[in-house]
Amino acid sequence: MPLWVVLAGFLLAACGNDMRDQPRYDPLAPAPGWPNDQSARVPVEGTVARDESLQPVPDTLPEPLTRELLERGGQRYEIFCSPCHGDxxxxxxxxxxxxxxxxxxxxxxxxxxxxxxxxYDVIENGFGRMYAYGARVPARDRWAIAAYIRALQLSQYAKLDDLAPRQRKQLQRESREDTP
Ligand code: HEC
Structure with missing residues (x-):
């Protein structure tokens, strides 16, 4: 093998190392000299993230209420909201x-x-001391959580008449068994 090929090989290897060792910031690491000394940047004012819709936000659930949506909302609620708001x-x-x-x-x-x-708005923008979750909870999940909260509210104020006849009978049977 000619000497120049061997030397070029060394050079390229060094090149690879340089690319691996590029200066960079770890997520959320401080960055002195940048605004607020933060390496994380906020989106430029007036720009829209690719996954955000430009359509105006509707006033109520923009898709049919399904079991899948409620379950998604419940799961997201558990992750993002229950640490403070409780299950x-x-x-x-x-x-x-x-x-x-x-x-x-x-x-x-x-x-x-x-x-x-x-x-939906409170999740996106925060409220008082509560932090905004807009960057972490995308639009569909905000609606899913909102729908889940409604279901959670109904669960605490359900009337006997709201139950299906079979569930109503079961509940009446159980409460009869409970009374001594
Ligand atoms: C770190 C704790 C924390 C987390 C997590 C949190 N919240 Fe809150 N939330 C608060 C506090 C504290 C308030 C009261 C803020 C105030 O009044 O200054 C509040 C208020 C609210 C309110 C009441 C607004 C009103 O009109 O009175 C709603 C609704 C709400 N949060 C929904 C949510 C949802 C949905 C999530 C999950 C995506 C969530 N929160 C996650 C702490 C939290």
Whole structure:
């Protein structure tokens, strides 16, 4: 093998190393000299992320309410909301038990009567001391969580008449068994 090929091989190998060792920031690492000393940048004002729709946000659920959507909402609620709002929505999540200011119960009259869109907006933009989740919870999931919260509210205020006849009978049977 000619000497120049061997030398070129060395050069290229060094090249590979350089590319591996490029200067970069770890996610959320501080970056002195940049605005707020942050390496993470906020989107430029007036720009739209590729996965955000340019359509105006509708006032209520933009797709049919299905079991799949509710289950998705429940799963997202558990991940993003229950640490503070609690599984039941009463504002007693683990983060609150460790000292974070308690959010209001999701079962108060005010939030039971509020239009669905309010939950969508609170998730996207935050509310008071609550952080905005718009960057982490995409539009469809915001609706799914909003729908799940409505279901959670109904679950706490269901009337006997709301149940299917079979469930109603079962409940009556069980409560008869419970009474001594
Ligand atoms: C880190 C804790 C925390 C998490 C996580 C959190 N919240 Fe909150 N939330 C709060 C606090 C605290 C308030 C009360 C804020 C205030 O009044 O200053 C609040 C208020 C609210 C309200 C009441 C708004 C009103 O009109 O009174 C709604 C609705 C709500 N949150 C929904 C959600 C949903 C949905 C999620 C999940 C995507 C979520 N929150 C995640 C802490 C949290």
């Amino acid at each position: 039941s929505g009463r504002g007693d999540g683990m983060v609150v038990q460790r000292g974070f200011p308690a959010p209001p119960s999701l079962h108060g009259a005010h939030l039971r009567e509020i239009p669905l869109r309010h939950f």
